Amino acid sequence: MGQWIILCVGFCVLVVVVLPSVIIRGCNFDIYPPTEQLSSFDHTVKVFVVLQNEICDMPLEEYIKGVVAAEMPASFGIEALKAQAVAARTFTLKRMTANGGQGCSAHPGADICTDHQHCQAWISQDEFKKRIGYINYPTYARKIQDAIDSTKGLVATYQGYLIEAYYHAASGGATDNSEEIWSNPVPYLRGVSTEFESKEPDFRKEVSFTVDDLEKKLDISLKDKKFTTYKIAGKDVQVISEERMDKPIEILEVSKAGRVKLIRVGDKVFSGYALRTLLGLPSTKMTYRITGNKVYITTTGYGHGVGLSQYGANVMADSGKDFVEILKHYYQGIEVIDYKNVQAR
Ligand SMILES: [Zn+2]
Numbered sequence: 180m181g182q183w184i185i186l187c188v189g190f191c192v193l194v195v196v197v198l199p200s201v202i203i204r205g206c207n208f209d210i211y212p213p214t215e216q217l218s219s220f221d222h223t224v225k226v227f228v229v230l231q232n233e234i235c236d237m238p239l240e241e242y243i244k245g246v247v248a249a250e251m252p253a254s255f256g257i258e259a260l261k262a263q264a265v266a267a268r269t270f271t272l273k274r275m276t277a278n279g280g281q282g283c284s285a286h287p288g289a290d291i292c293t294d295h296q297h298c299q300a301w302i303s304q305d306e307f308k309k310r311i312g313y314i315n316y317p318t319y320a321r322k323i324q325d326a327i328d329s330t331k332g333l334v335a336t337y338q339g340y341l342i343e344a345y346y347h348a349a350s351g352g353a354t355d356n357s358e359e360i361w362s363n364p365v366p367y368l369r370g371v372s373t374e375f376e377s378k379e380p381d382f383r384k385e386v387s388f389t390v391d392d393l394e395k396k397l398d399i400s401l402k403d404k405k406f407t408t409y410k411i412a413g414k415d416v417q418v419i420s421e422e423r424m425d426k427p428i429e430i431l432e433v434s435k436a437g438r439v440k441l442i443r444v445g446d447k448v449f450s451g452y453a454l455r456t457l458l459g460l461p462s463t464k465m466t467y468r469i470t471g472n473k474v475y476i477t478t479t480g481y482g483h484g485v486g487l488s489q490y491g492a493n494v495m496a497d498s499g500k501d502f503v504e505i506l507k508h509y510y511q512g513i514e515v516i517d518y519k520n521v522q523a524r
Pocket of ligand 1: 283286293299
């Protein structure tokens, strides 16, 4: 009998104390102060945290705080932070598998990942503290908390359905229609250009590559092959020589807002998106010049240029627009509604 009691106590310790600590190990972040959760569905987001290389379960609204903290400077206007919160919440809900979404295609089993180039950035509260400094932390943490709490449950919809709430850092003067950058036309992802975009910082950046470097990075040749036939000892001998192309680079197609859609570099044609990825460029809004052995590429704006511009949102907030006006500017024809009124897919 005594043995059974010891066994039962041992089992209970294992189940109640040891197992939960194993399950949450590694995902036990310094979590953001809680916000009352949405009640209409399972609001736990399965987040693949790249730094930890594992999937962590996070309550939706706490996860959104980490996204807003990572994605937008907390010094931005409160209405811009609110617009970011609604965009991030909509983007997340649209992807959640519990909600009929596709999840993160790079990390099976996860709804979303923290790789900003794949899904959306997220930082823990500790990282946020380190990033903005302990002195600024209380003010900015409260501001982010306000942005989330005052928009709790609000999402962007088109004809009653959640939208694909794409966003980027800065448009460089104008955003683009979705089909100009990707393949499919989305009715609410239309290019917009107003006084707000022109007041954004343009993020102008020039990068340079040597011809050799560019050839290696893109696996291309910037030289034309020239075949010359000589008669040597009565026989035809073909000699191949290479010389720089007359026009090594050529922009073939640009979007309405001036982003490169197709570009030929040497002997290959790239989409603007592919070139941006391969060369690590901030945007596809680019010009180039070639001087001597160097190719200079100048870009303006930051990010893909579709949907909400974060810096543009801040300009709008500064000029007195509220978060709904900001969202309706960048996502044309949408409504901002409570999540419980969204149409099931
Ligand atoms: Zn992802």
